[in-house]
Amino acid sequence: MLANLIALAITLIGAVALVVYGLRYRNRQPAWRAFPVFTGLSEEVGRSAEEGSVIHIALGNASLIGENAMTSVAALEALSALSDLAAAYDTPPIITTGDPTLYLLADDGMRRSYARLGNLRRYRRSLVQYIAADPTTYAAMTATYLYDVGIGANIILGAFDEEVSLITEAAARRGIYTMGGTPLASGLGALYPALKPKQLLMGEEFFAAGAEISQQSTYQASLGGQDLLRWLIMGSIVLIGILSILGIVGG
Amino acid sequence: MFKRILPTFFAVLAGLLVLLGTFIPFSPLNTIRFFIIEWAKIVAVFAVILAFLQLLRIHLARLGRFRKGAITSLLVIASAIISFALVLWQGAGGEWTRQFVSAVIIPGQTALLALTAITLIMAGMRMLRKRRTFGSFLFLTVVILTLLGAVPYMGILEDIANWIQFVPALAGMRGLVLGVALGTIFTSLRIIFMTSHPHSDD
Numbered sequence: 483m484l485a486n487l488i489a490l491a492i493t494l495i496g497a498v499a500l501v502v503y504g505l506r507y508r509n510r511q512p513a514w515r516a517f518p519v520f521t522g523l524s525e526e527v528g529r530s531a532e533e534g535s536v537i538h539i540a541l542g543n544a545s546l547i548g549e550n551a552m553t554s555v556a557a558l559e560a561l562s563a564l565s566d567l568a569a570a571y572d573t574p575p576i577i578t579t580g581d582p583t584l585y586l587l588a589d590d591g592m593r594r595s596y597a598r599l600g601n602l603r604r605y606r607r608s609l610v611q612y613i614a615a616d617p618t619t620y621a622a623m624t625a626t627y628l629y630d631v632g633i634g635a636n637i638i639l640g641a642f643d644e645e646v647s648l649i650t651e652a653a654a655r656r657g658i659y660t661m662g663g664t665p666l667a668s669g670l671g672a673l674y675p676a677l678k679p680k681q682l683l684m685g686e687e688f689f690a691a692g693a694e695i696s697q698q699s700t701y702q703a704s705l706g707g708q709d710l711l712r713w714l715i716m717g718s719i720v721l722i723g724i725l726s727i728l729g730i731v732g733g
Numbered sequence: 734m735f736k737r738i739l740p741t742f743f744a745v746l747a748g749l750l751v752l753l754g755t756f757i758p759f760s761p762l763n764t765i766r767f768f769i770i771e772w773a774k775i776v777a778v779f780a781v782i783l784a785f786l787q788l789l790r791i792h793l794a795r796l797g798r799f800r801k802g803a804i805t806s807l808l809v810i811a812s813a814i815i816s817f818a819l820v821l822w823q824g825a826g827g828e829w830t831r832q833f834v835s836a837v838i839i840p841g842q843t844a845l846l847a848l849t850a851i852t853l854i855m856a857g858m859r860m861l862r863k864r865r866t867f868g869s870f871l872f873l874t875v876v877i878l879t880l881l882g883a884v885p886y887m888g889i890l891e892d893i894a895n896w897i898q899f900v901p902a903l904a905g906m907r908g909l910v911l912g913v914a915l916g917t918i919f920t921s922l923r924i925i926f927m928t929s930h931p932h933s934d935d
Contacts, residue, residue: 490756496918500926547773552917555924558931582784583777587931611791612784618845623809630802644849651852654859665913667906672853674872675860685909689916692929700928704919711915 495714496707503706507699514705517687518680520694522661526635527564531571535634539564540624540649541588542640542664543580543617550641553665554584557639558591559692559701564637565595572601575637577610578627580620584640585612621645625652638662639691642669650676663688741930748925789813812837875902 530537541557544550561577568575577592579585589610596605613627614620625648628636636653638646642664653660654676663683664670670684683691686708693701725731747769754766792806792813819830857876860869875897881887882894923929 486756486758493752493756493918493922496915496922497926500919500922504928545777547770547777552920553913555929555931556916556920559920559929562931582780585784585787586780591931607787608791608794612788616842618842618849622845622848626802626805630805644853645845647849647852647856648845651855654856665909665916667909670909672849672856675853675856675869678864679868686912686916689913689920700923703928704923707922708912708915708919711918712912715911715915 492711492715496711499707499710500703503703503710504700507702507706511697512702512706514690514693514702517683517690517694519661519663519683519687520691522681523560523564523637523691523695524567526637526659526661527567527571527573527575530634531568531573533634534573536632537568537573537575537635537637538624538628538631538633538658539575539577539637539639540642540646540662541577541579541581541584542638542642543615543620544584544641545581546583546587550666553641553688554581554587556689556691558584558587560639560695561588562591562595563692563695565592566598569595569599569601572604574604574606574609576631576633578613578620578624579610579640580613580615580617582612582615585610617643618645618648621648624649628652628656628658633658636660636662638664638673639688640664641666642672644668644672647672647676665689737930741927744930745925745927748921752921752925785813785817 526537539561541554541561544554546554564575574592577588579588589607592610593602593605596602613623621642622645627633628649629652633653633656636649636658638649638660639662643666646664646669650660650673652658660677661681662673662677664673665685665688667685673682689708690705692698693705722731750762751766751769754762754769757763789810792809795806796803796810816830816833819827819833823830857873861873878890879894879897882890882892882897884890887894920929924931
């Protein structure tokens, strides 16, 4: 019960922080540390438009009703901003997923990007593809896909484990520029040797994708809130450590 | 209204009820939470059917064009239809279904996992060749020490590997998980506050 109350308190503080930062950032853009990977994402869309090549976006296998649901939602937020850009250039990316619920939402998001620009008749249902349910099979099939279709750039955004190395290896062999990230430690272990630091999103940086690509104040507010809560949690850890050393709390 | 307000209203309502049911696990909130999650699972089953049909459509189109990858598409269509027919005929626990899983799917996935280990080693070697930074050397040193430490009777290497796993790696992992948890909380709060709606029109 105590754990539930702590979680409720953290969520409530987060909710208040989101409102306060949302109002604060409505009129002025905050300055965050630079994430070169996000600049790269937008640049890749532009470069693909110029070269006429195709961008592939791998969204992974995290279901919208599973424990990594919010990872997929964060990936879809980043995808939404990228889809708008790609639809404006008329260089649609090919999106692959390994989860049916994620496939439906990605397909709908892509269709809406075209509708927003009044270009719905250019939208093709084959732009978003469901590949396979098993993560390793999904990664292997996506790797095969990179070989078969002429892909210019490869973006990895979603919950991936070590099987992601099948995709990055295929991309490296074909000389396809790859970038992206995952919040899962096992996936990061596989992405770290394959991608340069400026191409890689590590852990929580993944959740900054929507804010950096869209530059909307609501996304910026959540970054502000995350920072505030991080300081609070760090302070609490240090305080509990000191109290524990002094023998005031704990065994 | 049907494109924006209703989906957003139901998403926010469901999100709030599930959140409250998690934090306050008493009736009727936990019962409502259970029902909402069960409904979501039923909807997900329909998503599986749609995704399956789309998978067949894409591969049939590729097969029809008979370009590069057509053989792969043929194998995908054949295995998808066989799996579907077997489950329809005998159910998920049927003898032929189990035979198909244990004789075809499991060996295939095991082979892919072995391939993953090889691609990881190749990625490490490529990193050593192309990216000679302090971070790369540290990464590879830790990998080698951990692998050697996992071998029996390695003496001090075993202790070093254990220390790496249970002190710096665990600390780093906890930091990572903490950051990801905060990102998860704020992503869900944005949906509950209606500032982000991946499920409806803007």
